[in-house]
Amino acid sequence: MNINRAAVLEDRVSDILSSLGDSADVKSRKLQLAGGDRTACLIYIEGIVDTESIQEQIIEPLLHKPVPENEDLFIPYLIHSVLEIADVVKITQLEKVITNLLDGHTIVLFEGMSDILSADTAKWQERSLSNPKGQRSVEGPDIGFTESRIGNIGLMRKYIKNPSLFIETESYGKETSTSVSLVYLNNMVDKDILDEIKRKLEQISLDSVLGSNYIAESLTKESKTIFPLVLNTDRPDVAAAEVLEGRVCILVDGSPYSLIAPAVFNQFFHASDDYYIKSEGGAKLLRPARFFLFWLSLYIPALYVAFTTFHKGLLPVNLLVGFLAQRQAVPFPTVFEVLLVHIMTEAIYEASSRLPQGVVITISLFGAIVFGQASVEAQLVQPITLVVISTAFILSSIIPIASMGYATRILKFSLILIAALLGLYGIALFTLLLLVHLSYLRSFTVPYLAPISPFTWRDVAKDVFVRNPIPDINKNIPSFHKEEPMEEYEKKEEDS
DSSP states (O other), X not given: OBOOTTSOHXXXXXXXXXXXXXXXXXXXXXXXXXXXXXXXXXXXXXTSBOHHHHIIIIIHHHHHSOOOSOHHHHHHHIIIIIOOOSOEEEEOBHHHHHHHHHTTEEEEXXXXXXXXXXXXXXXXXXXOOOXXXXXXXXXXXXXXXXXXXXXXXHHXXXXXXOTTEEEEEEEEOTTTOEEEEEEEETTTSOHHHHHHHHHHHHTOOOSOOOSXXXXXXXXXXXXXXXXXXXXXXXXXXXXXXXXXXXXXXXXETTOSOEEEESOOGGGGGOOGGGGTXXXXXXXXXXXXXXXXXXXXXXXXXXXXXXXXXXXXXXXXXXXXXXXXXXXXXXXXXHHHHHHHHHHHHHHHHHHHHHSXXXXXXXXXXXXXXXXXXXXXXXXXXXXXXXXXXXXXXXXXXXXXSHXXXXXXXXXHHHHXXXXXXXXXXXXXXXXXXXXXXXXXOEETTEETTTTTTTTOHHHHHHHTSSBOOHHHHXXXXXXXXXXXXXXXXXXXXXXX
16 A cells, blocks of 8 residues: 555654564664755664664765755655665555565655655674585585575575576565575576476465475475475585576575475485596496495395295295394394384484484484393394394485485385285385386476486486586586376366
8 A cells, every 4th residue: 555645754654663563673763864854764673684784874874965855856866866775765655665674674764755765784694604514525615505595596606607597586475475586597497397386386375484395395295205306405516506407496595405496316316526526436336336225225124024024935044043043032023123123223313413412422322332232132132133224224324315315214114014014025016116106206397217217318328327527417408308297187187
């Protein structure tokens, strides 16, 4: 609604303050402008503005620089000749005034005038740049994203100095109005995928957005899966590399983790170290080993349960004798032992991740040594069970992206339970259903198993299981195999 031109200054200021609940951190100050009888009033929210900038670039110019009495020249003269702040705009709507105040702007009202000036004086409390916590790297840059969206965009522009790097920002969350930015290279991004991301963002109707995962879950809520369909990273170099491959980076204000879309399965096994180690050296072996050890970590506990419960005859005699000798002293079934040790391992991991740094070592030592040794001596579990579960846990820790690690935990539990019920036949059935599910998934119209399924030799040979030399990777134009999401296809079939 337009602010009433005839309203006196006090009434207009009172309306704005009451709209903000007369909050104690909302400050106002009246000024007598130089060279005339006109009065002005400044309104800002303490704690999110730069008070030095307000004093030096707004208050002092208004007090010392004469202003014209002509109303037609008054506002333009203030903007161009008086105020020394970089970003000043004229507004006339109360709703826009409140929004700008909450964004860290300083509002300047003038007696007898309907026009209001809004100066960008935002200065949010931010932490300094630090090491990335989610994806640590032995070699390469050691700078991570922070909670400042503007600062994170700056880090992206530091890596990609290209005029085609486009930034689009919108606010989401009815109560929080959190700013979310799309970062992409206009000359490389797939326009269909970009439109699909924008379409899903437009459908978001959340009351609050407090982090990047709010956006990630909203974007992928149609796909019922435990696998992450967007890649999250706190490394600017990783985000920049993905943008250079034609993907879209989503930066959320208040979150140090960016979202990369679309994301496919093999991306979660790519570590930043892969690109800072010479490809003719160890880099050619790291990624294949990562894939192999990941699948091995899933199946080791389940195979152990299946062989010791249903298929003892398939084990070598010496190994079987050793298992049976340990088994005689333990009163519980093998599956119970495995689940007990596995749950305790996960509990120790969660505790070491959440507890204060000073007690992490104590918890880790207690869990690894005291619990393991005591449980064996108390004849609650077999020593081989501890070896199997600890081996699986160590192997699963090689996954570079934490969000895939959470899916791994669920898969381990599921495989152990089905192995206890159906043995190797259950494991085979579960594997078949898992492959079907992975083939079914789409990340913003891109098949989740691409470029393996559907198979694209050019992309597989470039940077999937083995990382080729960087000059060979760079010379390929980004491309995506796109398919209609199964949910939309099924919906069209129902409508027809």
